[in-house]
Amino acid sequence: MSFLLVHGAFRGAWAWGEVPDAxxxxxxxxxxxxxxxxxxxxPPPGRRGVVTLADWVRQLSELARMADLADIxxxxxxxxxxxxxAAAAPLGDRLAAIAYLDSHMPREGQRGVELSGPTAGRTLPxxxxxxxxxxxxxxxxxxxxxxxxxxxRAGPTPVGPSLDPMPNPEPSVPRHVAFCDLTPxxxxxxxxxxxxxxxxxxxxxxxxxxxAALAEPAMVVGWLASIAEPTSMG
Numbered sequence: 001m002s003f004l005l006v007h008g009a010f011r012g013a014w015a016w017g018e019v020p021d022a023x024x025x026x027x028x029x030x031x032x033x034x035x036x037x038x039x040x041x042x043p044p045p046g047r048r049g050v051v052t053l054a055d056w057v058r059q060l061s062e063l064a065r066m067a068d069l070a071d072i073x074x075x076x077x078x079x080x081x082x083x084x085x086a087a088a089a090p091l092g093d094r095l096a097a098i099a100y101l102d103s104h105m106p107r108e109g110q111r112g113v114e115l116s117g118p119t120a121g122r123t124l125p126x127x128x129x130x131x132x133x134x135x136x137x138x139x140x141x142x143x144x145x146x147x148x149x150x151x152x153r154a155g156p157t158p159v160g161p162s163l164d165p166m167p168n169p170e171p172s173v174p175r176h177v178a179f180c181d182l183t184p185x186x187x188x189x190x191x192x193x194x195x196x197x198x199x200x201x202x203x204x205x206x207x208x209x210x211x212a213a214l215a216e217p218a219m220v221v222g223w224l225a226s227i228a229e230p231t232s233m234g
Contacts, residue, residue: 001096001228002069004060005032006087008078008103009157010133012039015077015150017214022221028228031063035083037130042155050128051158053086053112053167060087064094073227077101077213078189082112083161088171097227099176101220102210104188108169112162115188127163130156141182141209150211176227178204178220180212 003023007015012034020030034041036059037051060083064072072094076084081103088098104115113124125131133154138147179193187210196203204223208216 001071001073002029003031003224003228004064004069004072004074005030006060006074006076006080006084007032007035007038008076008080009131010154011078012041012153012155014039014153015211015213018217019213019220019224022217023224026221026225026229029067029069031067031069033059033063035059035080037158038155039153048128048130048156048158051160052127053083053161053164056083056161057087057090057167061090064091070094071096073097073099073224075099075101075224076103078103078187078210079112079157079162081189082106082115082166085171086167088173089168095171095173097174097176098171099178099224099227100192101178102180102183102187102189102206102212104192105175105177106166108167109165111165116186116191124163125159127160129159131159132156136209136211140184141215142211146211146214150214174227176204176223177201178206178212178223180206180208180210182207182209184210 005016013032016032020032023030035056074084081100085106088095135151136142136147138144183190206212206219213220
């Protein structure tokens with residue numbers, strides 16, 4: 001099978017750490033791009049324009065086509081879950097499953113800015129705004145080394161994609177969900193987890209901070225391998 005890994009806000013391809021190579025070692029094809037405007041693709045301050053959710057969806061769809069990916073497990077971490085959700089329909093028959101890693105699963109028509117609560121009474125930033133990252137703390141499961149690693153690489157995130165409504169209905173492929181037990185309250189993923197608890201829906205829970213691919217790569221690889229290899233024990 002193939003994996004298409006989509007990182008979260010303020011991150012880039014680097015946020016998947018050892019996970020892509022570990023999945024390749026198991027015989028899978030893996031693509032883990034930095035989204036337009038993110039990671040090494042972040043433009044200098046004077047050249048930052050509007051980035052849309054459609055731009056990111058088009059990027060992923062084109063990558064899948066150019067790489068001729070098939071039987072794709074589309075994985076979204078954090079804000080990347082919103083992007084994966086939007087990209088699922090355009091991938092069509094190439095898509096085998098979708099996996100959400102400590103992310104929200106937005107409904108059709110819902111916007112990223114609404115994932116942390118109602119927007120009524122809030123002043124939303126303009127579409128051409130970019131948000132600076134909030135540093136992660138060594139406390140909360142990261143430790144000094146990993147916190148420094150992330151903070152040295154984290155960059156701004158364009159607001160535009162979070163202002164665009166989710167364009168497509170829920171994909172019909174199997175859905176897999178994992179959350180991290182050390183994610184701070186108020187993150188969209190914590191609200192998604194609470195909603196799943198209320199609905200009695202199951203999910204995998206990692207003993208990890210939010211950046212599980214960096215903090216606990218073996219757990220993430222084992223979970224993803226179990227999706228692609230149903231008889232695998234990780």
